[in-house]
Amino acid sequence: MYDLVCVHCGAVYPPDEIIYNCRSCGHLLAVRYPLGEISIDRKTWDSRPLSVWRYRELLPVRIPPVTLNEGGTPLYHLEKIGKEIGIPGLYAKHEGMNPSGSFKDRGMTVGVSMAMQLGKKSVACASTGNTSASLAVYAARAGIPAVVLLPAGKVALGKVAQALMHGAKVISIRGNFDQALEMVHDLCLSHGLYLLNSINPFRLEGQKTIGFEAIDQLGQVPDRIVLPVGNAGNISAVYKGLRELESLGLIDRLPMMTGVQAAGSQPVVRAIQNNLPEVIPEGNPETVATAIRIGAPVNAEKALTAIRMTGGTALSVTDAEILSMQRDLARLEGIGVEPASAASVAGIRKMAESGLLDRDEKIVCVVTGHLLKDPETVINQCEPPVVVDADISSLLSALQL
Numbered sequence: 001m002y003d004l005v006c007v008h009c010g011a012v013y014p015p016d017e018i019i020y021n022c023r024s025c026g027h028l029l030a031v032r033y034p035l036g037e038i039s040i041d042r043k044t045w046d047s048r049p050l051s052v053w054r055y056r057e058l059l060p061v062r063i064p065p066v067t068l069n070e071g072g073t074p075l076y077h078l079e080k081i082g083k084e085i086g087i088p089g090l091y092a093k094h095e096g097m098n099p100s101g102s103f104k105d106r107g108m109t110v111g112v113s114m115a116m117q118l119g120k121k122s123v124a125c126a127s128t129g130n131t132s133a134s135l136a137v138y139a140a141r142a143g144i145p146a147v148v149l150l151p152a153g154k155v156a157l158g159k160v161a162q163a164l165m166h167g168a169k170v171i172s173i174r175g176n177f178d179q180a181l182e183m184v185h186d187l188c189l190s191h192g193l194y195l196l197n198s199i200n201p202f203r204l205e206g207q208k209t210i211g212f213e214a215i216d217q218l219g220q221v222p223d224r225i226v227l228p229v230g231n232a233g234n235i236s237a238v239y240k241g242l243r244e245l246e247s248l249g250l251i252d253r254l255p256m257m258t259g260v261q262a263a264g265s266q267p268v269v270r271a272i273q274n275n276l277p278e279v280i281p282e283g284n285p286e287t288v289a290t291a292i293r294i295g296a297p298v299n300a301e302k303a304l305t306a307i308r309m310t311g312g313t314a315l316s317v318t319d320a321e322i323l324s325m326q327r328d329l330a331r332l333e334g335i336g337v338e339p340a341s342a343a344s345v346a347g348i349r350k351m352a353e354s355g356l357l358d359r360d361e362k363i364v365c366v367v368t369g370h371l372l373k374d375p376e377t378v379i380n381q382c383e384p385p386v387v388v389d390a391d392i393s394s395l396l397s398a399l400q401l
């Protein structure tokens with residue numbers, strides 16, 4: 001059986017205790033498996049479909065899971081963009097192809113299953129959008145109520161639409177994500193809802209499977225894995241999973257974990273580039289990539305470890321660079337992602353241009369959410385459709401034929 005361990009002071013808690021922060025020091029917890037006792041037969045994994053649940057021996061769920069077949073997302077070779085920036089081994093793992101259109105589903109299938117396993121009757125989260133959409137979906141699947149808190153006016157349309165349609169109680173807070181997270185945390189502690197933000201250690205267990213799948217699909221450990229960073233849960237999760245594979249002797253090296261933030265919201269980048277022991281929160285984060293508009297990332301401690309222990313790095317990209325890469329992915333590669341997702345590939349373009357990486361590296365960029373999540377940002381960048389009369393000559397003249 002696994003237990004929960006404080007990432008800071010090492011205090012240990014039983015797996016069925018509902019606890020999000022260490023009682024001694026207040027830091028976050030992580031799931032720890034008795035890796036020496038787990039026997040994983042590589043052939044058994046390979047015989048199962050590519051999905052979160054392929055790796056169930058390294059997941060905490062012991063009941064039939066609440067699932068919609070999440071994971072198993074495509075790994076695309078970015079041939080044209082790779083050629084243009086001079087990196088032939090450039091890949092994108094399209095997490096927008098999950099059931100609700102983002103990587104959050106990997107965390108929620110595990111997190112909501114754990115809510116059921118622990119006997120919880122309702123779930124909640126704060127969100128820049130995708131977490132709320134995913135929680136609404138999995139709560140519906142489980143048949144339990146969900147409450148989601150959103151920063152008013154700062155959540156992309158598709159994500160709000162999903163949370164509403166799947167039946168969550170949606171509350172918009174006159175404040176930013178960081179404030180919404182504090183509020184929902186208090187609400188969960190005082191009223192017994194199960195908190196499914198990334199401070200929940202079980203949710204990150206599901207997300208770590210992105211790294212497992214990337215290795216299985218690539219047939220080798222990539223030299224670098226690149227993720228957009230908001231609350232810094234996903235980069236921490238992927239690193240934790242890969243450390244487990246390394247301890248089990250299933251891989252023999254770790255990729256350089258590389259985090260990309262938006263220029264208007266880059267506390268993790270500042271901590272890495274200035275070699276600070278911890279992040280200094282930003283009071284007014286701002287970016288077109290609203291998914292990662294987060295000034296006080298709760299998983300920063302874990303993320304700094306992930307980046308530093310793998311010789312990785314963190315860098316920021318401007319909104320213009322993000323949108324330009326969103327268009328290039330869409331038009332050159334046929335891959336439709338939301339702005340935050342394009343940040344990972346935009347970060348690699350920037351590193352390549354500045355000579356900050358080896359051009360022979362095999363690089364997996366995680367593109368985290370689907371294009372349709374944020375239709376407004378798409379419409380704002382594109383020419384509107386040409387309207388013509390319903391006759392062939394008007395059509396031909398519009399097409400300049």
Ligand code: F0G
Nearest residue numbers: 127128130131230231232233234368369
């Ligand atoms: N990309 C997308 C599309 C996201 O929605 C998020 C986070 C991230 C990247 C960053 O991941 O927070 O683990 O560093 N979205 C959260 C939400 C915060 O509420 O949907 P992270």
